[in-house]
Amino acid sequence: MKAPFGRSGGVSDAIAQPAPPLSAGTATDSFESLYRSAFPRVYAYVASLVRDRAVAEDVTAQAFERAYRRRRTFRASRGTPEAWLFRIARNAALDELRRGKRRAALEVEPADESLAGAPEEQAELALRRATVRAALADLTGHERDLVALKFAGGLSNGEIARVLRTSESNVGTRLHRTIEKLRRACHGDA
Amino acid sequence: MATREESSTQVAVDDALEAGRVTAAEPEERELQELALALRAESPAAADEFARRMDERVSAGFGSRRTPSAPRPAGRSGRLRRPPLAALAGAASLLAAIAVAASLYGGDDVATTTDAEPVPVVAPDGTGAASEEAGGAVQDAAPTAGGVAGGGAEAEAARGDLAPSPGLDRRDLLPGRESRRVDRSAQVTLAAPGDELQEVGAGIVSVAERHRGVLTSSSLTTGESGRGGGSYELQVPVDELPATLAELSDLATVRGLTQAADDQTARFVRRGDSVDELRAELEDLRAEAAVAEDEDELAAIRADIRATRDEIRAAERAFERVRERTAFATIAVTLVEGEERQTGLGAAVDDGVDLLEDVLAITIRALGVLLPLGLLAAVLAWMAGLVRRRARESALA
Numbered sequence: 001m002k003a004p005f006g007r008s009g010g011v012s013d014a015i016a017q018p019a020p021p022l023s024a025g026t027a028t029d030s031f032e033s034l035y036r037s038a039f040p041r042v043y044a045y046v047a048s049l050v051r052d053r054a055v056a057e058d059v060t061a062q063a064f065e066r067a068y069r070r071r072r073t074f075r076a077s078r079g080t081p082e083a084w085l086f087r088i089a090r091n092a093a094l095d096e097l098r099r100g101k102r103r104a105a106l107e108v109e110p111a112d113e114s115l116a117g118a119p120e121e122q123a124e125l126a127l128r129r130a131t132v133r134a135a136l137a138d139l140t141g142h143e144r145d146l147v148a149l150k151f152a153g154g155l156s157n158g159e160i161a162r163v164l165r166t167s168e169s170n171v172g173t174r175l176h177r178t179i180e181k182l183r184r185a186c187h188g189d190a
Numbered sequence: 191m192a193t194r195e196e197s198s199t200q201v202a203v204d205d206a207l208e209a210g211r212v213t214a215a216e217p218e219e220r221e222l223q224e225l226a227l228a229l230r231a232e233s234p235a236a237a238d239e240f241a242r243r244m245d246e247r248v249s250a251g252f253g254s255r256r257t258p259s260a261p262r263p264a265g266r267s268g269r270l271r272r273p274p275l276a277a278l279a280g281a282a283s284l285l286a287a288i289a290v291a292a293s294l295y296g297g298d299d300v301a302t303t304t305d306a307e308p309v310p311v312v313a314p315d316g317t318g319a320a321s322e323e324a325g326g327a328v329q330d331a332a333p334t335a336g337g338v339a340g341g342g343a344e345a346e347a348a349r350g351d352l353a354p355s356p357g358l359d360r361r362d363l364l365p366g367r368e369s370r371r372v373d374r375s376a377q378v379t380l381a382a383p384g385d386e387l388q389e390v391g392a393g394i395v396s397v398a399e400r401h402r403g404v405l406t407s408s409s410l411t412t413g414e415s416g417r418g419g420g421s422y423e424l425q426v427p428v429d430e431l432p433a434t435l436a437e438l439s440d441l442a443t444v445r446g447l448t449q450a451a452d453d454q455t456a457r458f459v460r461r462g463d464s465v466d467e468l469r470a471e472l473e474d475l476r477a478e479a480a481v482a483e484d485e486d487e488l489a490a491i492r493a494d495i496r497a498t499r500d501e502i503r504a505a506e507r508a509f510e511r512v513r514e515r516t517a518f519a520t521i522a523v524t525l526v527e528g529e530e531r532q533t534g535l536g537a538a539v540d541d542g543v544d545l546l547e548d549v550l551a552i553t554i555r556a557l558g559v560l561l562p563l564g565l566l567a568a569v570l571a572w573m574a575g576l577v578r579r580r581a582r583e584s585a586l587a
Binding site: 039060091129152 | 193199200203204207222225228229230232233235236241244247248249252579581582583584585586587
């Protein structure tokens with residue numbers, strides 16, 4: 001039996017590790033590689049959507065298990081393994097949201113390292129975080145989904161297009177509008 | 191198509207996310223990059239305990255008790271899996287294809303029998319009505335595509351038992367099968383290529399002669415019209431009938447064979463009894479004439495004798511007609527022009543081509559049913575997917 005593999009430190013670290021193609025090597029090994037590179041981002045994305053730690057954990061586990069069971073159905077011609085995995089995770093999260101209509105406040109705290117530094121810097125960071133959270137709270141569900149795929153999931157616009165079953169240019173346009181909306185909210189522009 | 195502004199936003203955001211820091215010099219782009227980094231910093235991280243549990247589960251293959259290629263269980267988490275729409279559509283299409291194929295094979299288009307004219311069956315009682323009660327007395331050889339082989343089989347049938355129908359009224363029959371007088375007849379339809387009609391016609395005459403029969407009528411038409419043919423009527427001794435039919439069937443392809451038997455025993459016996467009675471009456475009249483007392487009485491008796499002799503002659507002719515009718519069997523042979531079934535490589539190629547044509551015809555008809563069904567199934571599947579997707583997306587509204 002293989003020893004449990006070490007998990008990635010966080011979303012930033014995970015994004016730096018490109019997911020190997022699922023078809024490389026045996027399906028199980030490929031899936032473990034995919035899991036290793038994508039787990040933090042999948043969790044971050046799911047948690048951003050459902051905004052409940054326990055639910056996020058359930059949905060993330062369910063998504064990976066579902067992906068594991070269906071790993072032989074993956075077709076490289078339909079997109080990258082990550083897009084395929086995030087699509088499964090998104091469906092699981094949306095199903096969960098639809099079932100429970102959970103809208104609990106986010107209990108998950110961001111990584112602690114972002115608060116490191118001098119007291120003035122910490123205060124500035126905390127203020128910026130509060131501003132960003134307020135701006136995020138004003139987004140629609142679809143916009144929040146898009147932002148989560150981009151920044152929590154770390155997907156490229158092309159991969160997001162695969163997940164959302166739309167075109168890459170449409171994703172670029174919607175993302176641009178959403179970021180502009182957030183920027184205006186954060187900086188108070190009209 | 192992305193605008194220039196969208197492209198610059200995307201580049202700035204992607205650069206910051208890749209580098210993990212602000213890299214742009216322009217204030218506006220720096221602002222975007224700071225926002226992108228802040229958004230990523232908002233990404234929740236999984237708890238260590240959960241991550242450890244997930245590591246273990248993945249490492250253990252999620253505790254799978256079956257391989258991914260193994261059959262799925264009927265239900266999961268207490269919910270029954272919905273049968274895929276495509277599978278239902280496929281099953282419906284398969285049923286439709288089977289129905290189409292069955293209707294095609296059951297219909298006229300792909301009938302494997304020849305188009306020989308059905309030969310009327312003559313019932314043993316001479317009424318012309320076919321009846322199940324005719325039993326073995328009437329053997330109706332239905333038209334088949336058997337060709338030479340089929341003709342041989344029918345010839346074998348012709349050699350079979352031609353006994354009178356058990357359904358006949360046997361009260362007046364004499365005991366003993368050997369004393370039965372049966373009027374037998376047969377109708378044969380032979381098919382031969384146009385250039386062989388004359389040869390087959392000559393063969394029919396030869397067969398009749400070989401079996402001590404006579405040709406009572408014949409006609410033969412040949413030419414290039416493709417409508418050649420002929421008809422022959424033979425009379426052969428009754429005991430030669432099976433052998434005659436067997437030889438006739440060897441001449442060409444048998445398209446149809448019908449045999450009929452009409453038991454004439456009672457009539458035969460009655461005719462014979464009538465003759466005997468009249469002869470006895472004649473003897474009585476002769477005895478009376480020998481003892482006649484005067485000329486007048488003798489003249490009257492002689493008149494009776496002449497009348498009785500006339501009756502005897504008429505009765506003997508009737509008796510002879512029945513005897514002849516039951517001593518000879520009538521065979522009506524109809525000769526038609528038609529392709530004789532060939533054997534060998536050429537015939538095999540022809541059969542193969544015919545088979546391919548049939549398969550193609552079935553395929554085209556099946557596609558006529560399957561394509562609309564498949565299209566309908568695809569539209570339904572697409573609509574179902576769309577509805578499911580919309581329902582899922584409604585969670586984001």
